[in-house]
Amino acid sequence: MSTSAIAISCRALVKRYKDVTAVAGLDLEVRAGECFGLLGPNGAGKTTTVEMLEGLLAHDEGDIEILGMRWDGHEHALRERLGVALQETKLADRLTVAEVIRLFRSFYRRGRTVEEVLDVVELGEKRDAWVEKLSGGQRQRLAIACALVGAPDLLFLDEPTTGLDPQSRRQLWEIVAAFKRGGGTVVLTTHYMEEAERLCDRVAVMDHGKVIALGSPRELIASLGADHIVEFSLDDGGAEPLPEAALAALPGVKAARRDGPRFSLTVTEAHRAVPALMLELERRGVEMTELVTHHATLEDLFLSLTGRHLRDE
Amino acid sequence: MKAHHPFVQLTLARFREQLRQPEVLFWVFGFPLLLAVALGLAFRNRPPDVIRVGVEAGAHADSMAALLAQARGLRPVVLSPADAADQLRKGRVAIVVVPGDTVVYRYDSTRTESRMARLATDDALQRALGRRDPRPVVDQKKMEKGSRYIDFLIPGLLGLNLMGTGMWGLGYAVVDARKKKLMKRLLASPMRKSHYLLSFMAARLTMLGPEVVLLIGFGMLAFGVPMRGSVGSFLLVALIGAMCFAGIGLLTASRARTTETANGLMNLIMMPMWILSGVFFSSANFPAAMQPFIKALPLTALNDALRAVMLDGASLASVAGPVAICAAWGVASFVIALRIFRWL
Numbered sequence: 001m002s003t004s005a006i007a008i009s010c011r012a013l014v015k016r017y018k019d020v021t022a023v024a025g026l027d028l029e030v031r032a033g034e035c036f037g038l039l040g041p042n043g044a045g046k047t048t049t050v051e052m053l054e055g056l057l058a059h060d061e062g063d064i065e066i067l068g069m070r071w072d073g074h075e076h077a078l079r080e081r082l083g084v085a086l087q088e089t090k091l092a093d094r095l096t097v098a099e100v101i102r103l104f105r106s107f108y109r110r111g112r113t114v115e116e117v118l119d120v121v122e123l124g125e126k127r128d129a130w131v132e133k134l135s136g137g138q139r140q141r142l143a144i145a146c147a148l149v150g151a152p153d154l155l156f157l158d159e160p161t162t163g164l165d166p167q168s169r170r171q172l173w174e175i176v177a178a179f180k181r182g183g184g185t186v187v188l189t190t191h192y193m194e195e196a197e198r199l200c201d202r203v204a205v206m207d208h209g210k211v212i213a214l215g216s217p218r219e220l221i222a223s224l225g226a227d228h229i230v231e232f233s234l235d236d237g238g239a240e241p242l243p244e245a246a247l248a249a250l251p252g253v254k255a256a257r258r259d260g261p262r263f264s265l266t267v268t269e270a271h272r273a274v275p276a277l278m279l280e281l282e283r284r285g286v287e288m289t290e291l292v293t294h295h296a297t298l299e300d301l302f303l304s305l306t307g308r309h310l311r312d313e
Numbered sequence: 314m315k316a317h318h319p320f321v322q323l324t325l326a327r328f329r330e331q332l333r334q335p336e337v338l339f340w341v342f343g344f345p346l347l348l349a350v351a352l353g354l355a356f357r358n359r360p361p362d363v364i365r366v367g368v369e370a371g372a373h374a375d376s377m378a379a380l381l382a383q384a385r386g387l388r389p390v391v392l393s394p395a396d397a398a399d400q401l402r403k404g405r406v407a408i409v410v411v412p413g414d415t416v417v418y419r420y421d422s423t424r425t426e427s428r429m430a431r432l433a434t435d436d437a438l439q440r441a442l443g444r445r446d447p448r449p450v451v452d453q454k455k456m457e458k459g460s461r462y463i464d465f466l467i468p469g470l471l472g473l474n475l476m477g478t479g480m481w482g483l484g485y486a487v488v489d490a491r492k493k494k495l496m497k498r499l500l501a502s503p504m505r506k507s508h509y510l511l512s513f514m515a516a517r518l519t520m521l522g523p524e525v526v527l528l529i530g531f532g533m534l535a536f537g538v539p540m541r542g543s544v545g546s547f548l549l550v551a552l553i554g555a556m557c558f559a560g561i562g563l564l565t566a567s568r569a570r571t572t573e574t575a576n577g578l579m580n581l582i583m584m585p586m587w588i589l590s591g592v593f594f595s596s597a598n599f600p601a602a603m604q605p606f607i608k609a610l611p612l613t614a615l616n617d618a619l620r621a622v623m624l625d626g627a628s629l630a631s632v633a634g635p636v637a638i639c640a641a642w643g644v645a646s647f648v649i650a651l652r653i654f655r656w657l
Contacts, residue, residue: 054501056657079503086501090493094333095326106322107504130333150502 005032006065007154007185008053013062015048015209022048024209026062032153035176035186037200039193039298041310045209046189047087050158053187054084067153080109083152085143087159087189093132097123100131101145108150121145121175137168144175155179157188161195173199191310193298205302212305221296226254228267228293229300230274235287242286250276255304266296266304319504323512327486328519340481341520345474345528349467352593353536356462363388364430367397367406377412377438384437408434459539459624467532468619469592474524475551476586476612479558480579482520483513484566488575491566497657506656514559521555529623541626549629550622553636554615557643561611564650586612614638 008030015023023045030036038046051057053064055071055078064071069078091100101114118124121141126134134142140160147155157176161169169192176199180186190196196203197217205213205220213220221227230253234242247256247265252273255266267273270293281288302310316322331337366389368378378389389410392400397409401419407430411417416438420427490496499509525548532538540547565582569575589596589603590612599607607613614635621627621635629636 056497056501076503079501082501084498084501086494086498089495089498091495091498092326092330094330099326099329102317103322103326104502106317106319107499107502109503146498146502 006030007032007034008036008064008066008187010053010064011062013049013052013064014060015045015052015057016060022209023052023059026209026211028204028211030185030187031202032185033180033183034201035180035188035199037196037203038187038189038206039191039196039203039302039310040189040206041191041302041308044206046206047158048209049206050156050187050189054082054156055079080150081153083147083150083155085140085147085155085157085160087162089143091131091139091142091146094130096128096130097134097142097145098127100142101149104146105149111150112148114149117145117149120148120178122171135168137164137171140164140168140172141175144172148179152184154185154187157186159189159191161190161192169195193302193310196298203298205298205305207302207306213301217298220298220301224254224266224296224301224304226266226268227296228270228273229296230265230267230270230277230291230293232263232277232291233261233289234263235289242284246280247277250280252276257303257307264300264303266300267293320508320512320515323504323508324515324519327512327516330486331482331516331520337482341474341478341524342527345470346531349463349470349528349531350535352466353463356466364408364426364433365390365406366430366434367392367400367409369394369397369409369411371412373412377410377416380441381410381434381437383441384433387433387437410434410438459541461536463532463536464538464624465595465620466593467529467536467538468623469616471525471528471551472554472590472612472616472619473587473592474528475521475554475615476558476583478520478524479517479555480562480565480583482517483559483562484575484579485572486513487563487566488569488572491569491655492571500656510563510651513563514556517555517559518552521552525551538623540623542622542628546629546632547619547622550615550618550632550636553639553643554611554619557611557615557639557646560643560646560650563654564646567650567654570655586610589613591616609638611639611642614642 006029008028010026010028013023013026013028014021026045026049038049040046048057052059053066055066055075066078067081071078095103098114098118101117105111105114118127121144123138123141123145126138131139131142144157144160147157155176160176161172164172173195176186176188186199188199200217202214202216203220204211213223215223242258242263244256244258247253247263250273252269252271253265253267253276257264265273265277274291274293299310302308364387366381366387368374368381368389368391370391370393374391378391381387381389390406392406392409397406400406401409401421404426407424407427408418408420411419418431418434420431422428487496490499500506529538529540533540561582562579565578566575569578589599589607590610592612596604596607596613618632618635618639621632
């Protein structure tokens, strides 16, 4: 498959539930061989979108084309070429790891051997353990094994690492990266910016059923126009008036945002902005507590686009 | 069919899951046996009970008691009037006799036991006082296998078990898979829906053999329950019954999203049949007006057919009626279930 081939294209996709519009006119194009991320907070419509693409949920309006086929009429042929890991599927509790993979293998005309897949997801040692005895990370790897056993061209992962510890998360990323190196296309949803930045070639940032930004993680972060974020709080809890405009006017600062006692500055040159900020605060006679600077992330992009955080913490 | 065929793999998975759950094994195999043992012991045929007869204390009470004590099967006890009334109310004595020139029998005429006690007591009393029978009679006592309570019970328990395992085995498992999103995950693969549903049926069938053999074998060995009809006919009736309830189980589970809903629905469907369909006692006890309705219930039909083959040695042709009722329930449930089934 050439690199310019399109794996998924959907146009003007709409899904309505009784009183909410979960997906409100979505256009997406996923290129073959890339890892495409849908990033957004809970309720943004990521899962609804993915399940429509997977042919598990009917769309109300719009058009979906997967690997050059449509769900109507090509369902079986498509299913042979897709690998799917749903959000939180509980596989049969009292089957062994190998039995579950063998079951899924039996559904596909062609595919990989159980041993191969066990190896890929590093569950060889657990092959005879019951599913209910597995840890969260092992279960998730088993779910991915079931998705990989049909040797898919296109892999859908819906929040593959939610609730996992950092080590399990990295282990999963490695599996996904290996699949991509083998020429596979990946669509994944996540609300972890780090995951999107690490794994995805391109990311669509979603909010309220729409794509609000699209591009590579680097491009998206660059669109903030600054590569550092400076965050600080005021000692008096913000009683002293400190206009955002005054902060935004400081040298090296591109934008300023206030969230209660907390301020967040988008900064192009941290080495100029931080001393200027100190001087300004001293001039106004306010004390600062906890100053933090970090590289701009997709989280900061989301915050600047919506005024909200990706995760409700 | 090859071992890696999806239908074989699905059936194996279903079968393994059942075998690996001790609680499932208990309900399928252990529970009916326990019921058979418990009820078999509770209602075993014994020598006729000795009847406790209360004699109200007072003049001539002791001589009355002595007189009744001579009769077989009666055990008179002298009680104060208050105790006598109390024990009669609690059923500890079946009848209270008040001695006097006119003897008074105090008893509840709606209780079979009390009516029998009255006949036996009166007979003993009148004989002791010199009554003579105009014509001699001889009692010939027989105990026929096949007409005892345990003989009635075993096929009923099998029917009950086929209903329970069919409904739970299919219904619960389907709803559980739906709730866990396992069904959705399977549908995201190229699995055929028909393979999925048929695998439940196949797993159900593999359990059926041991289920029938165990309960009936136990009944035959432990209680000498007879098998008068052909084993083949009996197994065929059991098979049709099992498929009938598998269909009803599938229908019950066709829409439910939570196992709680499914549990409720299944109990709602099964509960009336536990009582009405002649599992523990004959459904003939219910009023005539209810009989057409009761006869149309699948468990009644199954129990009737199982009993007819097992106890009366009926041929398949002669149980065609009830078997057809079972089959009709099964087919109708299955067809409706497939139409309204909630896959996602």
